[in-house]
Structure formats: structure tokens, C-alpha cells
Amino acid sequence: MDSFIQLLQGFETALTWWNLLYCLIGVTIGMLVGVLPGLGPTTATALLLPITYSMEPVTAIIMLAGIYYGSLYGGTITSVLINTPGEAASVITCFDGYPLAKQGRAGTALGVAAIGSFIGGTVSIIGLAFIAPPLAKLALGFGPPEFFALIVVGMLMVIGLMGKSLIRGLISALLGLILALVGMDTISGAVRFNLGQDFLMNGLDFVTITMGLFGLAEVLIGLEERMNAGKPAKVKGLLPRRDEWKPTLKAIGRGTGLGFLIGLIPGSNSVIPAILSYSWEKKIAKDPSRFGKGAIEGVAGPETANNAYSGSALIPLFTLGIPSSPTIAILFGAFIMHGLTPGPTLFQTNPNIVWAIIASMFIGNLILVIMNLPMAGMWGKIAMIPTKLLYPIILIFSVIGAYSVNNNLWDIWIMFIFGIMGYLMKKLDFPIAPLVLTFVLGELLETSLLQSLIYFNGNVFGFFQRPISGTLLVISLLVLIISIFTSLKKKRGILASDVEM
Amino acid sequence: MRNAGVWAGALLLGFAGFIFWQSLSFDYYTVRGPGPGFLPLWLSGVLIVISLVYIWEAIKKEVIVFKQILPKGRALGNILSMLGSIIIFMIVISYAGFVVSAVILLFIVLVREFKWYSALGISVVTSIIVFLVFNSLLGIPLPVNALGW
Amino acid sequence: MKNSLKFVIAGLMIMSLFASGCANQSNSNSTGASQNSEKYPTKPIELIVPFAAGGGTDLVARALAESMKTELGKDVVVINKTGGSGAVGMNEGLHSKADGYKLTMATREIVSLPLLELAPFKTSEFTFVGNVNRDPAVLVVSSKSKFKTFEDLVADIEAKPGKLKFASAAAPSIYGIPFAQAANLDFITVPFQGAAQAVIEVLGERAEFGLYNPGEVTAQIKSGDLRPLAIMAEDRLEGDLKDVPTMKEKGINVGWAGTFRGLAVPDNTPDEVVKILEDTIGKAVKDQKFIDFMAKQNLFIDYLNAGDFEAMVEKDMKAMDPIVQAAKKQEN
Known part of the structure; x- marks a missing residue:
């Protein structure tokens, strides 16, 4: 009850016209960076942080937080329309969002994503407001062994998900993991596989690789098929068909719960809930073969999950003072810059500020859903721009996106190479998503593995002596065994859906 | 050898072998625990095995011939012109700055589908707008020529 | 044909509309480097923090950047470049253009990593501009x-x-x-x-x-x-x-162990730029806002000018020797 009154007071602060304006600016910039490939929320918050120095602390953090959760709405748009994720969390949305757009249902995909994002985002903020402190304490039980196990389960499920062949999925995933090793090792400091080049010392960048593998490769494939490509279908409606409402809302419900729980784990990222949600949806669907061909639940679940994650990921920050992702780390910096110390004492020392920020997140989500629902149709029309114009524009954005990562021309060459690689992979029917996902999680996988083994004195069975990591690893072993078995028996087509937990 | 799958497999095998060989130069195990060579050695080792399985599959089970997957005629032209345009872009940008090279990049791709004057118009307008948005507004220092663009 | 053109123009207009939204934001910040040859600094300065945001070094850097900004009249933007226990960020700082627009937070790792052969640079390749903080562990x-x-x-x-x-x-x-x-x-x-x-x-x-x-x-x-x-x-x-005992009181003669945090630049940076930076830091540490912030965070201010900082780093290189020997022994 106490929280409720404080939240109302928070609304009082957040609803002043000045704060409303900055909330609007924040979420708009968030949408923009989500849409623009290359520019991510981390870069955007970092770029705008200095501008906020002269603002009131509340106003500054309201705006920066707006960029953070706004970008998750924006990232969906490019995934659905041009099969290029605007930021990492939207990789999964490509699987079913893009096929939907090809069927002329881009509006529906975007509409459902917006509704799901709103519900997921709002529920997780309610969670942030009311049950944060007790839950955050539980999250401390998650250490390196648990992270390692969680990543392994996630990766194996992705490999099980993609494409027709286990072998090709595995190859793609292993390539991603190996590419993630390039550069300086985080544990020992040894520089690996940089081919003697200084610019590779910091490793390959996620944005550069995705711009190449998704953006450029998509353009290359498109240029080739253009001759026989039909006219893009009309964008009709924003809402799912009547019979799709029930499964959609259920997927949104599951995505909300999943995203919320994963956000509580310090060190997790918004990609993990999206993957888990997708595989969950596919597992429980009556007809899993629809997935990858435009299943509406495949958009609703993951999009909801990553937005639900965005709210609850602030819980470790507000209650423990621990930033759990790079963007949140910059928000953390903003708190510090304005003389606030995130941590267990924050709710006591600066209640007016915290509650105003939480209240503004409700408002921001409302603005975003209003911005997205009617405009989804407008964004959807971009899919109707003739490809002969759209492709050159994607091309120029990919080039700038790759360049802006480090302001370095080398990154454009790297993107170029990955573009050709992506093109060849598509030609040979290698799935690309496992590569990108394992690349994102590779560093965390290695550090958590090495840290765990140090904890266990090098004893691999230590993982199985801890309940959470043990259970997760047993599940992943089962997934692997069943996938190998089914692919040997050539029953993969029928059983593929059953092995993904 | 017209089997594309075998070539891809051989490429993978070579890559995995290179990583494996490189990994040997890092510590596999240190007193503190597994070293920087630990994971790459395992990953590339597994990749070597899987590449071999893939090559076997490509020969015995699913034969993909180059003819099936390589683009022909106009499609090949489209692809080569785009790849070429990026290479020219990269060469020109250090001298002429972003705007000029972006116009060239877009023009090469667009001219295949549009009349030359439309292609030029679209290229120039797009390049300038993109430059203004990213360079001036978002503060990304795009390479410029002596005149500042 | 005409239709498609319309779409592009509409698309681009939407884009520029969005962009102008943040234009009002970023105008005050950075409208590119001005072309005339004013005195350093003429554009925003980047400060590389070789550790993650939210850590001690990050906090010092952000507070220092804020106070330096007041002195210099230009933004000092903090950039976190993590990896290799600090080596990645420091190496990037060292190999950036020696024009004073990319500064590096120098922590004790700038001494320890080269000695441990864990960094691709030597401590002496940096010019040490000024130390702002020293904390025991x-x-x-x-x-x-x-x-x-x-x-x-x-x-x-x-x-x-x-x-x-x-x-x-x-x-x-x-x-x-x-x-x-x-x-x-x-x-x-x-x-x-x-x-x-x-x-x-x-x-x-x-x-x-x-x-x-x-x-x-x-x-x-x-x-x-x-x-x-x-x-x-x-x-x-x-x-x-103040109630926490020292290890020395407990009979363990460990001396001082901790970290220092200061600013470094590549050693071929022009002297006049180093001088301006040195003076700026000297003033920034006396900024009341900086002092208050550091006190609140339990970070201890210990200002050393360029010469004293350099001397301290050299002294520390000797003090670090037994630690380095022990670490190397562990390696093998």
C-alpha cells in the first residue's frame, strides 16, 4: 500500500509537462535507434548522457530510460520488414516476422509486437514497483555455473530449432562461438586470432557481423531473385485474425512471465528471454511446423519477453546497485552523475526520484504503444517500397552502421566479408541465426565456464552438484541426444519440434 | 569438382584446422584453471569432426552442385555490381569523402534499374540526407574530403 | 516509377523528421569540429575508461570528466572499453591520435599489465598527466x-x-x-x-x-x-x-595495496596540450562538486601533478616486482 501511494506521488512528478516532453523525446530517440541498424541503445544513451548533465536528475534519467526501453520497440520494425534485426534482442523476431511481412501481414506482425511489448513492459514495471527487493535477493543465487548451464540450454535449443540439418546448425553455432573468441581474452588477457591486426584486438563487433550476415546477404539474395519476385502484397490491418487472438494473448502472457524472471538474473541479456520464449512457443504449439513460416505466436512471445525483461532488468540495479547490461550500465552512470547511488538504499534516500522514474516508464510505454499501433501500418508500407529502391538504401545503412561501431573503415570490410559469407550460407542452406546468437553469448559462455571450473577445481561434475545448473545441463544433454538420434533416424522433420523443450 | 558442398566443407575444415593449430600456441591449462587455449581447442576440434561429417554428407546424401546455386545472367551482374560498388566505395572514400563515394556506391547499383538521371538524382539526394543525419545530427565522424564533406 | 519516388521521399522525410527530434538535443553538444585553428580544445574530448561502467574507475572518470568540462568549456565524454583487465582500453588510448582528444584513465594496471606481459604496450609509452585518486583495498x-x-x-x-x-x-x-x-x-x-x-x-x-x-x-x-x-x-x-582496522594492526605487514587513478595520454602528445590538461586536472580536483562526489563515494582524492605522478608510477614499478614474480610463477 505504501508503494502504491509513493507511486501516485511519482506520477505527480512524471506528469509535469517538462518531464512528459523529455519522456517523449527519450522514447522517440529509442524508436529511432532501434530502427536504424548500427545505432543501438547503448551507443545512443552514451551519446546523449553528456547532454543531460545540465538537466534535473529526474528529467535526465526519465529521458535516458526512455531510450532504453523505446529501442526494444523499434528493433522489431526492421526485423519484420527487411529481415535485419535493428538490435540484438530482435534477431528472433526475424524468423516469423519477416515471413508474415512477405505474406502482406507486416501490419499484423508489428501490431502484435506493439501490443505484446506494451503488456510485457507494463507488467514488468508493476513488478519492478512492488516485488523488486525480495526477488532480487533470490537472483543472487545465480552464479557462473548457472549462467553457463543457461547459455548451453539456450544454444542447444536454437541449434535444434534452425534449419533442417543438425550438422549445419552445429557448424553455424560453432562458427559463431569461434568468432566470439577473436580478440583479447577476458580472463587471461591473451590476444587470440587477431591475425596480427590491431583493429581486431577488441574482437569482432556484433553490429558489423549482423549487418553483413543479415543486411548485406539479404540484399544479395534479393538482387538475384528480383526478376521473378512478385509485387509485395498490400498491408492490411494491424490486428490478428479473430481465431489468432487467443493463442496470441497466451503467448504474450507466457512471454511476460519468462522475460520478467530472466531480467532478475544479473548478467543476463535481452537475447536470452527472446530465444527461450520462441522455443517455448514452438514446443507447445499444436502445429509447430507453422513456425518459421509466419506464426503469429513466434512474434508475440519473444517481443513480449524482451520488453518484460527491460523492466525487470532494472531491479538488480535499483536494489543491489548492479547493472546487468551495457545500456543499464550507462543508466547507472547517469544515476551516479546526478548524485544518486543505485543500490539497496536508493528507495530510502531518494524515493521521490525513483518513483517518478518508475511512473514515467508507465507513461513511456503508453506513448510507445500509441506511437506504434497506428504507425505500424505506416512502417509496414516501407515493405512496399520497390526492392530496387529499398536494397540500395539498406546497403548504404549497412555501410554506415558498420562504420559507426568504431568509426573505422576496417569494419566495413569485415561487414563485406560477412555479407558474402551470409550469402553463401543461405545458398548452401546453412542457418544464420545460430551463428549470431552464439556469437552474442560466446564471451559470457567462456568466462562463465572458466570461472565455474576454477570454482570446482577443474572438476566438470561440479556443475551437476548444483541443483539449477545440474538440471539445466541434464535437459540440454537430453536435447542433444534426442536431436542426434532423430537426425540419424531421418525423423527430424517429424520430431524436430519435440526436442526443443 | 562441381560439388559445392564439398568445397564448403573443405573451407570449413581448413578454417577449423587453422584455429586448432593457433590454439595450440595458447596455454591449455594454468594453475588458475583452464587457460586461453582451452575453449578454442575444443571448439575447433569439434568443428573439424563435424566438417568431415558434412563433407561425407555432401558426397553421399545431399549433393549440391555449383550450377544449382550460382546466379546467372542478369542476377550475376546485379550481384557483381553491388560487390564492386562497395570495393570502389572503400577505395574512393579515403580521398573524396563520404558524400562523393556514397553517390558512386548508390549510382552503380541504381543505374541498373533506373534511367541514369533518376539514378543520379536519387543517389545525390540520399547521400546528402544520410550525411547530414549521421554526421551533423548524430555526431558520427564520417570520413570527409578536404572541403569538409 | 513516379510512385516509387514518392515513397522514397516520404521515407526520407520521416527519417529527417525523427532526426530533427534529436537535433534539438544534440545541437548544444557537438556540431562537429570547428575549422578555425583555435586553442585546444576545439571539440569534445573522449576519456577512455578501460573498465566497465559502474566500477570505481568509472565513477572517478565520470566525476572528473564533469569537472574538467567546466574548466575546458568542452564536453569530456566517458567511453568504457573493457577487456583484458584494462589492457584493451589502455592500448586503444595509447594508439589513438596524440592530439589530446582521446585521454586514458590510467589505473595501477597500467603498471602491472606490461610487467606481467599481459599488455601489448610499455608503461613508459604513456605520458602521465595527473593523478586524482588513491584508494587502498x-x-x-x-x-x-x-x-x-x-x-x-x-x-x-x-x-x-x-x-x-x-x-x-x-x-x-x-x-x-x-x-x-x-x-x-x-x-x-x-x-x-x-x-x-x-x-x-x-x-x-x-x-x-x-x-x-x-x-x-x-x-x-x-x-x-x-x-x-x-x-x-x-x-x-x-x-x-574509519572503524575498519588495517591489516598492519592485525599483524600482517602488507604495506599499501590498492589502486591509483589518473590521466594519461600517448607520449608524443604536444607539450602545450599536456600542460593544458595538467592545469585542468589541477583545478578540477579542487572543484567543490568533485570533492563532494568523491567523499560521498568513499573515493579518496590524492592529486599529483605530471612530474610527481610519473615519479610515483616509476616507484610503483619497483614495488610491483615481487607481485609480478609471484603471478608469473602461478602461470607456469
Whole structure:
């Protein structure tokens, strides 16, 4: 009850016209960076942080937080329309969002994503407001062994998900993991596989690789098929068909719960809930073969999950003072810059500020859903721009996106190479998503593995002596065994859906 | 050898072998625990095995011939012109700055589908707008020529 | 054809509309470098922090950047470049253009990493501009832990050699090794990327203890989640931690172990630029806002000008030698 009154007071602060304006600016910039490939929320918050120095602390953090959760709405748009994720969390949305757009249902995909994002985002903020402190304490039980196990389960499920062949999925995933090793090792400091080049010392960048593998490769494939490509279908409606409402809302419900729980784990990222949600949806669907061909639940679940994650990921920050992702780390910096110390004492020392920020997140989500629902149709029309114009524009954005990562021309060459690689992979029917996902999680996988083994004195069975990591690893072993078995028996087509937990 | 799958497999095998060989130069195990060579050695080792399985599959089970997957005629032209345009872009940008090279990049791709004057118009307008948005507004220092663009 | 053109123009207009939204924002900040040859600095300066956002070095850098901005009249933008226990960021700072627009936060790792052969540069390749902060390490345990005093912990490590875990904020630990050497202890060091991650391990009781800088654990000590047992310094600290004994009081002659934080630039940076930066730092550390911030975070200001900082770094290179030898022995 106490929280409720404080939240109302928070609304009082957040609803002043000045704060409303900055909330609007924040979420708009968030949408923009989500849409623009290359520019991510981390870069955007970092770029705008200095501008906020002269603002009131509340106003500054309201705006920066707006960029953070706004970008998750924006990232969906490019995934659905041009099969290029605007930021990492939207990789999964490509699987079913893009096929939907090809069927002329881009509006529906975007509409459902917006509704799901709103519900997921709002529920997780309610969670942030009311049950944060007790839950955050539980999250401390998650250490390196648990992270390692969680990543392994996630990766194996992705490999099980993609494409027709286990072998090709595995190859793609292993390539991603190996590419993630390039550069300086985080544990020992040894520089690996940089081919003697200084610019590779910091490793390959996620944005550069995705711009190449998704953006450029998509353009290359498109240029080739253009001759026989039909006219893009009309964008009709924003809402799912009547019979799709029930499964959609259920997927949104599951995505909300999943995203919320994963956000509580310090060190997790918004990609993990999206993957888990997708595989969950596919597992429980009556007809899993629809997935990858435009299943509406495949958009609703993951999009909801990553937005639900965005709210609850602030819980470790507000209650423990621990930033759990790079963007949140910059928000953390903003708190510090304005003389606030995130941590267990924050709710006591600066209640007016915290509650105003939480209240503004409700408002921001409302603005975003209003911005997205009617405009989804407008964004959807971009899919109707003739490809002969759209492709050159994607091309120029990919080039700038790759360049802006480090302001370095080398990154454009790297993107170029990955573009050709992506093109060849598509030609040979290698799935690309496992590569990108394992690349994102590779560093965390290695550090958590090495840290765990140090904890266990090098004893691999230590993982199985801890309940959470043990259970997760047993599940992943089962997934692997069943996938190998089914692919040997050539029953993969029928059983593929059953092995993904 | 017209089997594309075998070539891809051989490429993978070579890559995995290179990583494996490189990994040997890092510590596999240190007193503190597994070293920087630990994971790459395992990953590339597994990749070597899987590449071999893939090559076997490509020969015995699913034969993909180059003819099936390589683009022909106009499609090949489209692809080569785009790849070429990026290479020219990269060469020109250090001298002429972003705007000029972006116009060239877009023009090469667009001219295949549009009349030359439309292609030029679209290229120039797009390049300038993109430059203004990213360079001036978002503060990304795009390479410029002596005149500042 | 006409239709398609319309779409492009509409698309581009939407784009520019959005962009103008943030234009009003960023105009005040950076409208590119002005072309005329004014006095340094003519454009925003980047400050590389080789550690994750939220760590002690990051806090000092952000506060310092803010005060430097007031002095210089240009933005000082903090950029976190993590990896290799700080080597990645420092290396990038060293190999950037020596024009004073990319500064590097120099911490004690700038001395230790080259000695350990873990960095692709030498300490002497940097010019040290000024030191702003020096913090001793503080030993903490979870408040749920059975260790109530420093003696409890030491006794238990001695009773179970090679069993207790120390969650280190970096690898190799320049706090853990001198502690183990001075007290003749044997414990396992688990390396993490920065103190923020390592502290979670202590809070979650997977690691028995940690050695961090006071600023990195103040929030958790104040909230009662962590218990400080001892500090690695000659004298007790002032402020919130004044009741925490030194290791020396407890009979372990570890001397001072901790970190310093200052600014460095590549050594071919023009002298006049270094001079301007040195003066700026000298004034920034006297900025009341900076002083208040540092006090609140339990970060201790210790200003050294360019000459004194350089001398201190050279002294530390010698002091670090036994630690480096121990770390190398562990490697092999």
C-alpha cells in the first residue's frame, strides 16, 4: 500500500509537462535507434548522457530510460520488414516476422509486437514497483555455473530449432562461438586470432557481423531473385485474425512471465528471454511446423519477453546497485552523475526520484504503444517500397552502421566479408541465426565456464552438484541426444519440434 | 569438382584446422584453471569432426552442385555490381569523402534499374540526407574530403 | 516509377523528421569540429575508461570528466572499453591520435599489465598527466558469512589451504597476491570482469571474500550486505570506514595495496596540450562538486601533478616486482 501511494506521488512528478516532453523525446530517440541498424541503445544513451548533465536528475534519467526501453520497440520494425534485426534482442523476431511481412501481414506482425511489448513492459514495471527487493535477493543465487548451464540450454535449443540439418546448425553455432573468441581474452588477457591486426584486438563487433550476415546477404539474395519476385502484397490491418487472438494473448502472457524472471538474473541479456520464449512457443504449439513460416505466436512471445525483461532488468540495479547490461550500465552512470547511488538504499534516500522514474516508464510505454499501433501500418508500407529502391538504401545503412561501431573503415570490410559469407550460407542452406546468437553469448559462455571450473577445481561434475545448473545441463544433454538420434533416424522433420523443450 | 558442398566443407575444415593449430600456441591449462587455449581447442576440434561429417554428407546424401546455386545472367551482374560498388566505395572514400563515394556506391547499383538521371538524382539526394543525419545530427565522424564533406 | 519516388521521399522525410527530434538535443553538444585553428580544445574530448561502467574507475572518470568540462568549456565524454583487465582500453588510448582528444584513465594496471606481459604496450609509452585518486583495498565478506573478524577469516584459510575462494575484480589480482604473500596464505582466486560482477559472487556466498576499493562496495556496506574486515594500508581511512582496522594492526605487514587513478595520454602528445590538461586536472580536483562526489563515494582524492605522478608510477614499478614474480610463477 505504501508503494502504491509513493507511486501516485511519482506520477505527480512524471506528469509535469517538462518531464512528459523529455519522456517523449527519450522514447522517440529509442524508436529511432532501434530502427536504424548500427545505432543501438547503448551507443545512443552514451551519446546523449553528456547532454543531460545540465538537466534535473529526474528529467535526465526519465529521458535516458526512455531510450532504453523505446529501442526494444523499434528493433522489431526492421526485423519484420527487411529481415535485419535493428538490435540484438530482435534477431528472433526475424524468423516469423519477416515471413508474415512477405505474406502482406507486416501490419499484423508489428501490431502484435506493439501490443505484446506494451503488456510485457507494463507488467514488468508493476513488478519492478512492488516485488523488486525480495526477488532480487533470490537472483543472487545465480552464479557462473548457472549462467553457463543457461547459455548451453539456450544454444542447444536454437541449434535444434534452425534449419533442417543438425550438422549445419552445429557448424553455424560453432562458427559463431569461434568468432566470439577473436580478440583479447577476458580472463587471461591473451590476444587470440587477431591475425596480427590491431583493429581486431577488441574482437569482432556484433553490429558489423549482423549487418553483413543479415543486411548485406539479404540484399544479395534479393538482387538475384528480383526478376521473378512478385509485387509485395498490400498491408492490411494491424490486428490478428479473430481465431489468432487467443493463442496470441497466451503467448504474450507466457512471454511476460519468462522475460520478467530472466531480467532478475544479473548478467543476463535481452537475447536470452527472446530465444527461450520462441522455443517455448514452438514446443507447445499444436502445429509447430507453422513456425518459421509466419506464426503469429513466434512474434508475440519473444517481443513480449524482451520488453518484460527491460523492466525487470532494472531491479538488480535499483536494489543491489548492479547493472546487468551495457545500456543499464550507462543508466547507472547517469544515476551516479546526478548524485544518486543505485543500490539497496536508493528507495530510502531518494524515493521521490525513483518513483517518478518508475511512473514515467508507465507513461513511456503508453506513448510507445500509441506511437506504434497506428504507425505500424505506416512502417509496414516501407515493405512496399520497390526492392530496387529499398536494397540500395539498406546497403548504404549497412555501410554506415558498420562504420559507426568504431568509426573505422576496417569494419566495413569485415561487414563485406560477412555479407558474402551470409550469402553463401543461405545458398548452401546453412542457418544464420545460430551463428549470431552464439556469437552474442560466446564471451559470457567462456568466462562463465572458466570461472565455474576454477570454482570446482577443474572438476566438470561440479556443475551437476548444483541443483539449477545440474538440471539445466541434464535437459540440454537430453536435447542433444534426442536431436542426434532423430537426425540419424531421418525423423527430424517429424520430431524436430519435440526436442526443443 | 562441381560439388559445392564439398568445397564448403573443405573451407570449413581448413578454417577449423587453422584455429586448432593457433590454439595450440595458447596455454591449455594454468594453475588458475583452464587457460586461453582451452575453449578454442575444443571448439575447433569439434568443428573439424563435424566438417568431415558434412563433407561425407555432401558426397553421399545431399549433393549440391555449383550450377544449382550460382546466379546467372542478369542476377550475376546485379550481384557483381553491388560487390564492386562497395570495393570502389572503400577505395574512393579515403580521398573524396563520404558524400562523393556514397553517390558512386548508390549510382552503380541504381543505374541498373533506373534511367541514369533518376539514378543520379536519387543517389545525390540520399547521400546528402544520410550525411547530414549521421554526421551533423548524430555526431558520427564520417570520413570527409578536404572541403569538409 | 513516379510512385516509387514518392515513397522514397516520404521515407526520407520521416527519417529527417525523427532526426530533427534529436537535433534539438544534440545541437548544444557537438556540431562537429570547428575549422578555425583555435586553442585546444576545439571539440569534445573522449576519456577512455578501460573498465566497465559502474566500477570505481568509472565513477572517478565520470566525476572528473564533469569537472574538467567546466574548466575546458568542452564536453569530456566517458567511453568504457573493457577487456583484458584494462589492457584493451589502455592500448586503444595509447594508439589513438596524440592530439589530446582521446585521454586514458590510467589505473595501477597500467603498471602491472606490461610487467606481467599481459599488455601489448610499455608503461613508459604513456605520458602521465595527473593523478586524482588513491584508494587502498578493503577486504569484505558477506554479512551472512560466519567470519566476523579478520582473524576468523585468516584462521579458516590457514585451516583449509587452497579451499577458500576469493572473487577478484581482475586477473591476476594485484590485491590478492600481496595479501597471500604477506600473510602466507593459500586460497583460490576466481577472476571476474570488474568489481560489480565480483561483488555479486561474495554477496551470493559463492566466494568467501573479496578485496575491492572502498568506493566499489560502499553501497553494500552501508546497506549491511557486506562486512568490511580490514584495509590494506598503513593508516586507517577517514569517513565511513574509519572503524575498519588495517591489516598492519592485525599483524600482517602488507604495506599499501590498492589502486591509483589518473590521466594519461600517448607520449608524443604536444607539450602545450599536456600542460593544458595538467592545469585542468589541477583545478578540477579542487572543484567543490568533485570533492563532494568523491567523499560521498568513499573515493579518496590524492592529486599529483605530471612530474610527481610519473615519479610515483616509476616507484610503483619497483614495488610491483615481487607481485609480478609471484603471478608469473602461478602461470607456469
